[in-house]
């Protein structure tokens with residue numbers, strides 16, 4: 001029998017309740033499963049397709065269950081309420097009056113309990129708690145750098161073994177985290193939720209990340225990606241492109257958020273639009289040019305002008321319509337920071353699922369259904385069917401993708417263009433940057 005409350009275990013700020021329970025178990029030198037037996041649970045932890053329990057599997061408790069955890073940790077309930085975002089979350093299945101007396105727990109995934117989860121930095125966890133253990137915390141995507149240890153903390157919902165990426169060779173990523181604090185303050189002053197500004201900028205730059213495979217002049221990202229991979233992404237380049245994306249693009253995401261919050265950039269967008277006399281966008285679009293300069297790529301303007309599906313266009317459109325005092329037509333939001341569902345970038349977890357399924361099915365090209373929003377499926381299915389009869393599935397689907405639709409494979413794919421070098425140019429360039437071409 002477990003004697004509770006003898007050892008004190010303090011929660012980390014923003015920790016998942018399940019993560020705290022795992023650490024409590026380690027403190028009592030018990031397997032987590034035997035500590036979990038203290039609570040009655042009628043469902044089980046979410047698992048990956050491969051069978052392992054997801055690191056972002058979260059636990060929601062009822063009143064009696066919360067009392068039991070506080071006792072087990074040897075801390076006051078208020079401490080847990082303050083530190084654990086999911087601690088006060090009620091689940092109707094266990095909080096009803098009939099169930100209230102029973103010490104209940106219910107499994108969820110973190111995103112449905114209190115938000116996006118990431119691995120904690122083990123060195124920081126050891127410093128704070130004396131336990132060098134895995135911890136999982138609710139951390140917004142704009143706060144993923146451990147400044148003390150120079151680490152990028154990865155999403156906890158994906159089926160992959162890494163908890164962090166080292167940033168020792170990438171001081172610009174660490175610097176971007178410091179810069180983000182200022183940009184977030186600027187957002188608050190402008191009446192914009194920092195998370196929304198970050199999400200829009202992240203969607204813009206994640207789209208560039210896919211397109212960069214055909215950008216002949218792009219040299220920054222391949223170098224960063226190899227450094228994140230410990231020197232050489234080598235034969236696992238496609239895997240690293242998924243796992244390293246958010247760390248590699250972070251400096252640009254912060255720069256783009258900063259630019260979009262800058263009234264001077266709104267003015268450039270306004271002037272480029274023709275002000276009160278609408279004019280078509282040109283290849284030398286001054287807005288794209290200025291934005292390119294702000295991310296250290298003076299050549300980027302024409303690439304941006306050619307991209308009609310970018311979330312940037314929604315932002316510009318809303319700014320211009322507001323100045324023209326136009327009301328938005330249906331489907332065109334008034335809010336410049338609104339990100340359409342289909343423009344949200346695929347997550348690492350989603351892309352890895354597609355990659356694993358493709359590998360298993362021998363690359364049938366049908367697994368895109370796993371990540372593509374329902375409304376897009378019909379159109380893509382049509383395209384695929386059309387192409388089957390006429391040949392050239394990939395060519396047609398790529399064309400659809402260029403027009404703004406998601407790629408049928410769901411994962412970041414090179415954008416095929418007849419006037420551009422193939423994706424191997426990226427690989428060739430990567431080799432050159434490593435100095436072994």
Ligand SMILES: [Zn+2]
Nearest residue numbers: 121124146149
């Ligand atoms: Zn740390």
